[in-house]
Amino acid sequence: MSTPAPLPTADPSAWSMARALVGVGLVCGLLIVFVYEATRPTIERARAEALRRAVFEVLPGAASSQSFEPDENGRYIPAGANSSSEEIVHAGYDTDGRLVGLALDAAGMGYQDVIRLLYGYATEAEAIIGVQVLESRETPGLGDRVESDPGFQANFERLDVSLAADGQTILHPIEVVKPGEKQHPWQIDGLTGATITSNAIGSILRVSTLARLPAIHARLGDFEPKDSEPGDSEPGDSGKEVAP
Amino acid sequence: MVGPTRILEIRTSPHLLSGHRVETIMFNVVLALLPTTAWAIWCFGLKALLVLVTALASCLLTERAACAFSDRPSSLGDGSVAITGLLYGLTLPPGLPLWMVAVGGVIGVAMGKALFGGLGANPFNPALVARAFLQAAFPVAMTSWLPPFGPDRFGSLPASTLAPPFSRAVVDGWSGATPLAASKFGGELSALADLATGAVAGSLGETSGLLILLGGAWLVARHMMNWRIPVGIFTVVAGASALLHFVAPESHAPPGFMLFSGGLMLGAVFMATDMVGSPVTGAGCLLYGALIGALVVVIRAWGGMPEGVMYAILLANAVSPHIDRWIRPRVFGQVAAEGDG
Amino acid sequence: MNADEFWKGLWRENPIFVQVLGMCPALAVSNTARNALAMGLATLFVLVASNAVVALLRDFVPKQVRIATFILIIATFVTVVDYTIQAVSLELHRALGAFISLIVVNCLILGRAEAFASRNGIGRSILDGAGMGLGFTLALFCLGAVREILGSGSLFGVALFHAEFQPWVIMLLPSGGFFTLAAWLMLFSRWRAPDA
DSSP states (O other): OOOOOOOTTOOOOHHHHHHHHHHHHHHHHHHHHHHHHHHHHHHHHHHHHHHHHHHHHHSTTOOEEEEEEEOTTSOEEEOOTTOOOTTOEEEEEOTTSOEEEEEEEEEEEOSSSEEEEEEEEETTTTEEEEEEEEEOOOOTTTTTHHHHOHHHHGGGSSEEOOBOTTSSSBSSOOEEESTTOOOSTTEEEOOTTOHHHHHHHHHHHHHHHHHHHHHHHHTGGGGSSSOOOTTOOOOSOSSSOOOO | OOSOOOOOOOOOSOOSOOSOOHHHHHHHHHHHHHHHHHHHHHHHTHHHHHHHHHHHHHHHHHHHHHHHHTTOOOOGGGSHHHHHHHHHHHTSOTTOOHHHHHHHHHHHHHHHTGGGTSTTTOSSOHHHHHHHHHHHHOTTGGGOOOOSSOTTTTTOOOTTTTOOTTBOOOOOSOOOOOHHHIIIIIOOOOOHHHHHHTOSSSOGGGSOHHHHHHHHHHHHHTTOSOTHHHHHHHHHHHHHHHHHHHHOTTTSOOHHHHHHSTTHHHIIIIITTOTTTSOSSHHHHHHHHHHHHHHHHHHHHHSSSSOOHHHHHHHHHHHHHHHHHHSOOOOOHHHHHHHHO | OHHHHHHHHHTTTOTTTTSOOOHHHHHHSOSSHHHHHHHHHHHHHHHHHHHHHHHHTTTTSOGGGHHHHHHHHHHHHHHHHHHHHHHHOHHHHHHHGGGTGGGGGOHHHHHHHHHTGGGSOHHHHHHHHHHHHHHHHHHHHHHHHHHHHHHHSEETTEEOSOTTBOOOHHHHSHHHHHHHHHHHHHHHHHHHOTTO
């Protein structure tokens, strides 16, 4: 078993090389599996907690949340713990169990790298009521002010994304205007010195709301707590008439 | 055998000496800068004077400290650091807090010059290193401009000038856009006469193109500046911007505006021609000037910032050794033997 | 003599200030003191563990496959650190990003495995790894502290200045890392060799 120090010219046998690689690989693999299993519950708990906190952040008034993903018929069903669907929707409920709104993931290109954000959509008001940046590498001190600047955050207190009458698209897609020129509830005031990043946030929101809100709004009933029966008719909470 | 032992002296180029000493050249550069400096102080008043004095003092003190730190004899006497300080001061916006001016001076001389081994060993122009550092560190303060000929400019100071160290600059009520920013973001052009005489907002020394050209002409006449560098820059900037203006007049400014706005004049005449950072051959200097000109036009036309002279010169500084390697004068055996002797 | 194996990494052969190794994490994640310290400690752990294992297996692994084996060992410990940091703080893991996984290719670690641990006993190798790792951590902390104080006006998140503090934006950018590193290199060379 012991390997005597080989002469400089002598090749070690293929067996000793294989033994070393396979042996080390095996032990290393076992160690990794062990650590993975040991840390997994903690990591998953921390992830879920971070997500829950972000959902509550973008849906003021929410006290509990539940994640949904669409099934093959487009119906939203409660998502499994490990769902990685792109279409996942987090519903937030207040203390009385009523639906406050939905939190949606969105991502797009910023100035430096992809920006990932979560936005809260109030179903009754048909407006965005909160935006939280989950991941960004924007320039510190300039671009990253979109996360901290109170003036910029104020854009998302009630950003109008009402559906058009036919329910197929958004009446006024979100647009970004020059700082201080916001006139309509669907406009976002840009941020001085962070033009590209604030434009990026606006366009991420615009693309995501245009693509997802009409479909989601048509199935709002799926998110109502408990009493959602299959084949439920259109929800009655959006005061306007609903297209068939 | 008695006699002087000849020791082979090994040193880097240049081996041919023009007869000018560093001190004479530096003295003349100061002289050439005087009209611009005086005009800057007249335009912007007391704050300009304070910025210039602080810039000079911080550079001089840093040079002195750096020499002591590295046990070298003081190199204050050759005057090069005074030029650095003066030029650096001229690139700053007039209302910049004095503590920022001092920080830039220390960084420029310590990191841009002393770190590399002092005068002659620095690849980049220290004054521009200082300005580039400030531009990246304090982007808001470095782009807050005050208009020239303000009322009571000799009797009062803007609040931002005297901001205590490490404090934010209080932005005064009126801050005017520079002509370049107005052109890039607002589509307005300033009158050429205003640009040439300096009656516009901008850095201290970027205002009057004519006075800078006057100083440059003085240096060229005394053979203390390589005229090929500014000529290369001006030609390319004028040519390229004329072409762009011809193709798309609504989005690109005419050549006259491009030449006289921003820091182009100061940069081309006094910064790019820094002997340390520029190539040694005539053809190399033309190429180096053309490169700066092209970079300036590219940054101004398509970059995110309105002004690009500083970055253009710093980039060309970095390329300059490669230009020297690429363009070598032909060596004649005779000359080499004489030069050796 | 054994003590010297430890101290050399801290001062005489400091990985950052003297060997100038591992520049990528040193410049990329030293924007706050906390990130720098976490990165340094993660590297310290990997360095000590991999040095120990490499020294232990030095007679078992044939020369021809040693690099592959070293990488395997290092990658294992990096993965362990990766999961541990995720379990401790997701936020920290997000701040350090890919640079935790990139410890695998930090030439400092492979360098010590190849140059030291594969030729020395386990005790000396652990001392060497600990010294080098601490030296790396110290250097990273020096960079991170300066960059956080000037760039954010705080240290470990505790504000040091008044509310009107003007942050030096450049210090949080990669270029600020270069400037800070240059300044520290200058000071360190001067201290280390006063007559150089």
